[in-house]
Amino acid sequence: MGNDLPVVPEPKEPTRRRLYVLAIQGMGALMGAAMGIPAIAYLFSAPRAPQESAPGQSNGQWVEAGDVASLTPNEPVEMAFRRNRVDGWKVISEKGSAWVVKRPDQSITAFGSQCTHLGCAYHWDDGKDQFICPCHNSLFSLDGKVLAGPAPRPLDRYETKIENGKLMLGTLRESSGSQS
Amino acid sequence: MKRRVDAAVGWLEDRTGAPGLIHHFLYESIPASSGWRQVFGSVAVFLFLVQAFTGILLAVNYAPTPGDAYNSLRYILTEVTGGRLIRGLHHWGASMIIVVVALHMIQVFLYGAYKKPREGTWLVGVLLLLLTLGYGLTGYLLPWDNRAYWGTVVVTQIAATIPVLGPYLTRLLGGGDSVGVVTFARFFVAHVMILPPLTMLLIAVHIFLVRKHGVAPLPGDEQVAKKEFYPGQVFRDTFAIFIAFAILFTMAVAVRVPLEQLADPSDTTYLPRPEWYFLFLFQTLKLLSGPLEIVGTVVLPGAAVTALILIPFIDRGKMVRVAKRTTAMACVALAAIGWTGLTALAVVTKPPTTAAEEIDYSGPTDWMGLSPEELAGIAYFRAENCASCHGMGEGGSNIGPDLTRTSIHRDAAWMIQHFKQPGAMRPGTSMPAIQLNDSQMNSLAAFLLKLNPKNASALENAPDFAVQGALVYQANDCGSCHQVNGVGTNMGPSLNGLAKRRSRSWVEQHFADPPKLSPGSMMPPYKFSAKDMERLTTYLFSIPE
Numbered sequence: 001m002g003n004d005l006p007v008v009p010e011p012k013e014p015t016r017r018r019l020y021v022l023a024i025q026g027m028g029a030l031m032g033a034a035m036g037i038p039a040i041a042y043l044f045s046a047p048r049a050p051q052e053s054a055p056g057q058s059n060g061q062w063v064e065a066g067d068v069a070s071l072t073p074n075e076p077v078e079m080a081f082r083r084n085r086v087d088g089w090k091v092i093s094e095k096g097s098a099w100v101v102k103r104p105d106q107s108i109t110a111f112g113s114q115c116t117h118l119g120c121a122y123h124w125d126d127g128k129d130q131f132i133c134p135c136h137n138s139l140f141s142l143d144g145k146v147l148a149g150p151a152p153r154p155l156d157r158y159e160t161k162i163e164n165g166k167l168m169l170g171t172l173r174e175s176s177g178s179q180s
Numbered sequence: 181m182k183r184r185v186d187a188a189v190g191w192l193e194d195r196t197g198a199p200g201l202i203h204h205f206l207y208e209s210i211p212a213s214s215g216w217r218q219v220f221g222s223v224a225v226f227l228f229l230v231q232a233f234t235g236i237l238l239a240v241n242y243a244p245t246p247g248d249a250y251n252s253l254r255y256i257l258t259e260v261t262g263g264r265l266i267r268g269l270h271h272w273g274a275s276m277i278i279v280v281v282a283l284h285m286i287q288v289f290l291y292g293a294y295k296k297p298r299e300g301t302w303l304v305g306v307l308l309l310l311l312t313l314g315y316g317l318t319g320y321l322l323p324w325d326n327r328a329y330w331g332t333v334v335v336t337q338i339a340a341t342i343p344v345l346g347p348y349l350t351r352l353l354g355g356g357d358s359v360g361v362v363t364f365a366r367f368f369v370a371h372v373m374i375l376p377p378l379t380m381l382l383i384a385v386h387i388f389l390v391r392k393h394g395v396a397p398l399p400g401d402e403q404v405a406k407k408e409f410y411p412g413q414v415f416r417d418t419f420a421i422f423i424a425f426a427i428l429f430t431m432a433v434a435v436r437v438p439l440e441q442l443a444d445p446s447d448t449t450y451l452p453r454p455e456w457y458f459l460f461l462f463q464t465l466k467l468l469s470g471p472l473e474i475v476g477t478v479v480l481p482g483a484a485v486t487a488l489i490l491i492p493f494i495d496r497g498k499m500v501r502v503a504k505r506t507t508a509m510a511c512v513a514l515a516a517i518g519w520t521g522l523t524a525l526a527v528v529t530k531p532p533t534t535a536a537e538e539i540d541y542s543g544p545t546d547w548m549g550l551s552p553e554e555l556a557g558i559a560y561f562r563a564e565n566c567a568s569c570h571g572m573g574e575g576g577s578n579i580g581p582d583l584t585r586t587s588i589h590r591d592a593a594w595m596i597q598h599f600k601q602p603g604a605m606r607p608g609t610s611m612p613a614i615q616l617n618d619s620q621m622n623s624l625a626a627f628l629l630k631l632n633p634k635n636a637s638a639l640e641n642a643p644d645f646a647v648q649g650a651l652v653y654q655a656n657d658c659g660s661c662h663q664v665n666g667v668g669t670n671m672g673p674s675l676n677g678l679a680k681r682r683s684r685s686w687v688e689q690h691f692a693d694p695p696k697l698s699p700g701s702m703m704p705p706y707k708f709s710a711k712d713m714e715r716l717t718t719y720l721f722s723i724p725e
Binding site: 009 | 241
């Protein structure tokens, strides 16, 4: 270096220094907010609803699941169907399924096909007359109530209606947390 | 409080040494002459960080394949909160970083700050410049609109002209026969996986070298005491960064970055043009054709880079005052004149854009979903100045009722009667009778029935060519054989997505003599005026699939 002169702070006056530090912090905070707030909104807010009448919005859309006539009372059947779903920038057609139970009084219940614990697919065990989730051994009764295991609430149910002998499924409603 | 902080800092110092390092970094001594002219390097690093940050955010909602890239970008622009801002920052940030890097290099060049022992710092800087241009080149493809696609076709073709290496380079870029999925994957990987780590490494080396050799002093600095980097110079850097950020943010908010039509390899009318900072090269290529072409694609750019690399080894004299560095100033002036001249020439000779190129597909596109009849209704709506009395939503005129809600309780028959004799349907109304024929009134009524608060923006956004094109469509009764958006008959093919199936020139020739181009076609020939032809085809080409 070859420079024996002392290094002096810049600027020399303490008030000016404090002003500089304040300005640096202020500008930094402003820029941080200008970048950070939009970034948080970008990452955490739900995307705007797709254009009206976009096909596949499951709300209010009914899909046909199958024939009601083929059902035997108290014997759950897994019915597969196809429905459209908005997936990011696409509308995809995907397969879904529901466990459908006809009660002796002819009323029909359709359960969502995932266990309410952690979303595994459960199945009906004919021998035990129970729905069994193989992941963590949650057991559900014919009317969806939790009999045993870690499941926090009864099975979710689809809105249902019958048109010309066909079972139509609407929105999947989350069951309430309480259980009997 | 202060004691607690000190204790925490002390704890961290003992464990990591970080506070000491930061202190060492901030209280570095710099020449007394340092000041505002040295801020550009910091601004460039800051802009790099902004690009990295916004780039990561964009990637979160982006699918890097030709099929999905365009749609996912549209999704970011139209549906994700803040998506347009983030994309705007990334887009304009790319341009800004070029400007700032250029200013940084000019400053260093003018002051001769690359001289011994700082040759290495300069060389790393030249590499960083090349990387910056590499980002621009590879990022250009990623929206996968027409602009991106055709720009990339040209780039891969230029790479192919390089002697000996050309074919290998083209294969490396994945552009063997045509630009496609492989090219896309390679450009994406280069843009987000290869360039960023390289840049970070080189920036680290660059800053390390700056620190190792110290900020370049001016002649006479030895006589004056050095000063500390913090807070004086840090303030200057931060202030410059703040100004740059304010400009960038304003541009991202105020200047819309358009998204063109989805890449269309069959579009023979598209004229690709590069980003503004490559326009000078584009223009050079125009001036050099035939065997001279290689001069523009390889020799000149190669010579320029070589010259930049050699500068510190050619100019090896002692540091002198800037005012005495006339040769350096002449070089900068000459380069600036050359660059500006070529860029200006490219801008001036730009052919007028066609209406189709001006459609911004990233905007609200409600009008694209209207049927030709409804779209033609917009033309009558505008021609009859309906909006001067009927407001649309808030802030509009309220002499007449808000038409976005009429469709709820009126039907077409009522409306048409009302157009003819306003007073008969609504006694006491001040609305004048509308002078249109029956089919025109049908059109207007059809549009008004479709109008609701959600799609009212279509009224303002529907571009004139589309509205006029729809009028031509209606006047020639195209809908009696074709369908658009599900309206019409299917005697002829549906016209949705025509742009994907046919080129413009094909469609234009087809109008004149349909059976010649599609044998067996029942379509009669049409003779349109040049203006009508332009409007109708542009409109048809804008209808999505």
